[in-house]
Structure formats: structure tokens, C-alpha cells
Amino acid sequence: xxxxxxxxxxxxxxxxxxxxxxxxxxxxxxxxxxxxxxxxxxxxxxxxxxxxxxxxxxxxxxxxxxxxxxxxxxxxxxxxxxxxxxxxxxxxxxxxxxxxxxxxxxxxxxxxxxxxxxxxxxxxxx
Amino acid sequence: xxxxxxxxxxxxxxxxxxxxxxxxxxxxxxxxxxxxxxxxxxxxxxxxxxxxxxxxxxxxxxxxxxxxxxxxxxxxxxxxxxxxxxxxxxxxxxxxxxxxxxxxxxxxxxxxxxxxxxxxxxxxxxxxxxxxxxxxxxxxxxxxxxxxxxxxxxxxxxxxxxxxxxxxxxxxxxxxxxxxxxxxxxxxxxxxxxxxxxxxxxxxxxxxxxxxxxxxxxxxxxxxxxxxx
Numbered sequence: 001x002x003x004x005x006x007x008x009x010x011x012x013x014x015x016x017x018x019x020x021x022x023x024x025x026x027x028x029x030x031x032x033x034x035x036x037x038x039x040x041x042x043x044x045x046x047x048x049x050x051x052x053x054x055x056x057x058x059x060x061x062x063x064x065x066x067x068x069x070x071x072x073x074x075x076x077x078x079x080x081x082x083x084x085x086x087x088x089x090x091x092x093x094x095x096x097x098x099x100x101x102x103x104x105x106x107x108x109x110x111x112x113x114x115x116x117x118x119x120x121x122x123x124x125x126x
Numbered sequence: 127x128x129x130x131x132x133x134x135x136x137x138x139x140x141x142x143x144x145x146x147x148x149x150x151x152x153x154x155x156x157x158x159x160x161x162x163x164x165x166x167x168x169x170x171x172x173x174x175x176x177x178x179x180x181x182x183x184x185x186x187x188x189x190x191x192x193x194x195x196x197x198x199x200x201x202x203x204x205x206x207x208x209x210x211x212x213x214x215x216x217x218x219x220x221x222x223x224x225x226x227x228x229x230x231x232x233x234x235x236x237x238x239x240x241x242x243x244x245x246x247x248x249x250x251x252x253x254x255x256x257x258x259x260x261x262x263x264x265x266x267x268x269x270x271x272x273x274x275x276x277x278x279x280x281x282x283x284x285x286x287x288x289x290x291x292x293x294x295x296x297x298x299x300x301x302x303x304x305x306x307x308x309x310x311x312x313x314x315x316x317x318x319x320x321x322x323x324x325x326x327x328x329x330x331x332x333x334x335x336x337x338x339x340x341x342x343x344x345x346x347x348x349x350x351x352x353x354x355x
Contacts, residue, residue, distance in 0.1 A: 002253035095317030
């Protein structure tokens with residue numbers, strides 16, 4: 001079960017973003033996974049619940065978007081879904097293809113709660 | 127104070143940071159003339175036996191070191207110690223190795239002057255496939271006792287490997303295993319796989335495997351002067 005180590009990497013990325021955004025907390029973390037991401041969405045969510053508590057993300061929601069495995073053909077440039085892990089081009093049959101989606105755990109977006117000072121900004125006074 | 131929310135788009139692989147570190151590690155090893163090979167397999171497929179046979183074949187020739195990962199015990203390191211500098215990486219339950227463990231193990235072996243660094247991962251065909259250890263090549267070891275239907279069941283492990291070793295050829299008369307069927311299944315997933323059927327016990331096929339290692343090192347590191355046997 002290596003979902004925990006992937007979630008640790010995910011939380012580190014979110015933490016970096018949070019400090020860059022001066023966010024007080026994360027509300028929703030969206031990730032994209034597919035058939036070759038090497039994770040089980042349910043286990044990913046479980047690991048996130050556990051580990052988020054220890055970070056500043058207690059109460060943050062993990063949304064896992066499942067996508068198909070996509071590939072690009074180097075020979076004919078077609079972009080297609082890879083079905084049944086049969087890695088050859090859907091159009092020309094070439095085995096020379098690169099997977100382009102559904103093969104990693106991608107952090108898509110984070111919704112942060114930002115605390116802002118209610119004093120008017122300098123520009124508003126002009 | 128008021129709060130509002132803001133959505134920040136990212137679109138980054140969560141392992142991007144680890145991949146960058148792995149790239150640095152690989153370049154560092156490359157600068158020292160070291161080819162890094164990452165071995166994965168299910169438990170008992172014969173990764174350690176393969177490395178023993180490799181070391182026997184290279185004895186007096188190419189120099190190698192081994193980092194061997196296991197959940198517990200130093201048994202594999204003890205087996206390899208007569209042949210090569212070896213550090214046991216015990217993961218304490220973790221199902222795979224990650225780069226910091228590799229770096230720590232390597233530090234135990236320094237100063238090190240070798241041509242090959244083998245990283246033997248924890249026996250597991252799932253998690254190790256997701257983690258970049260800074261290897262030049264990932265090798266998946268499948269043995270004839272496991273069945274020729276395994277490639278299709280572990281697509282990520284086979285897709286992310288560059289070479290396939292089929293071990294325990296000596297048992298072929300006793301087990302229902304077709305080398306052709308296994309290779310066909312594996313190449314549906316990774317057409318570029320180089321395949322080495324061998325027996326680490328009888329040394330059948332070991333010369334071809336070692337030849338591959340030597341040539342990959344020369345090709346990738348641009349050093350044709352390395353020792354061959």
C-alpha cells in the first residue's frame with residue numbers, strides 16, 4: 001500500500017501552494033488518476049483523510065477524478081484511449097506511443113480559504 | 127477579517143519533486159561512470175540469485191555494488207556480500223523503496239568505485255513501479271514458477287520496465303509456463319522490452335544478460351572502455 005507515500009507528496013505540494021497563497025486552509029483538493037496511476041482511489045481517499053489531519057488540511061475534501069488511459073502516437077500523431085492495456089495506436093497500429101494521461105497522480109487544483117483584511121486596499125482610497 | 131475561497135489550478139504530477147531528485151541522482155551516478163539498474167519482481171522470482179550469477183560472471187571484470195531492499199532481515203545482503211559491496215535497506219514494512227533510502231544505503235558504501243549499481247527493490251510488482259529511484263534502466267524479473275499470465279495482471283510494472291528477465295528456465299520441464307506466451311503478453315504492454323530468458327541457477331543465458339548490461343552502460347554512458355568478460 002503506497003498510497004500513503006503518494007499522499008505525503010501531494011500534501012507537501014498543497015502546503016507549498018498554501019503558503020504561496022497565504023491561505024488559512026484548504027477546502028478541496030482535486031486529483032486526477034487513471035488506470036496506470038498505480039493507485040486505488042478509495043485507498044487514496046483513506047490515506048488523505050488520515051494524513052490531512054496531521055497537516056493544516058483537517059477537514060479538507062479530496063476529490064478524485066478518474067480518467068481513461070490516453071496515449072499519443074509518435075508515428076501518426078493520433079490521440080486515443082488505451083483499452084485493456086494494449087499499448088498500440090488505435091489508428092495506425094504502431095507500438096511507438098506515449099501515454100499522456102491516466103498514468104500518474106496529477107494534482108489538478110486546490111480550493112483555498114483565504115483570510116483577508118477588511119480594511120480597504122490602498123488603491124480603493126484613491 | 128473576512129474569508130473567501132479561491133481555486134488555484136495546478137496540473138502537476140504529485141511525484142514531480144521526486145522525479146527531479148531522481149534525475150539529479152542519475153546524472154550524479156552517470157558522472158561517476160555508474161550505470162544504475164533497478165530490479166523489480168514478485169517475492170522469490172530470483173532477483174538476488176540473478177545478482178549472484180551476474181557477479182560470478184563479472185568476477186574479476188566489471189565492478190558492481192548492490193543496494194537491496196527488504197521489509198526485514200539482512201539475508202539478501204549476506205548472500206551478496208562475498209561478491210560485491212552491498213548495503214541492505216530494510217524498509218520496516220514499507221512495500222517499496224524510495225530515493226532517500228537509496229541515498230542513505232549508498233552513503234554506507236562510499237567511497238565506491240564501480241561500473242554498475244544494482245538496486246534490488248522489495249519483492250512486489252505493484253508499488254515499486256510508481257517510484258523513480260534514479261535508475262537508467264528498470265528490469266522486471268519474472269520466473270517460470272509464477273505463470274506466464276502475469277504480465278497482463280501487472281501492466282504498470284511491465285509498461286515502466288525496459289528489460290524483462292525470465293528466470294528459472296531450468297524448471298521449464300516441470301511447470302506449465304510458455305516463454306513465448308509470457309513475452310507476447312509482456313510486449314503487448316511494452317513493445318520495446320528487451321527479453322532475457324535465463325537460469326540464475328545453471329547460468330544458462332547469464333552471458334547474454336551480462337552482455338546487455340555492458341552494452342547498455344557503453345551506450346548510455348558513452349564509455350566503451352569498460353571491462354567485459
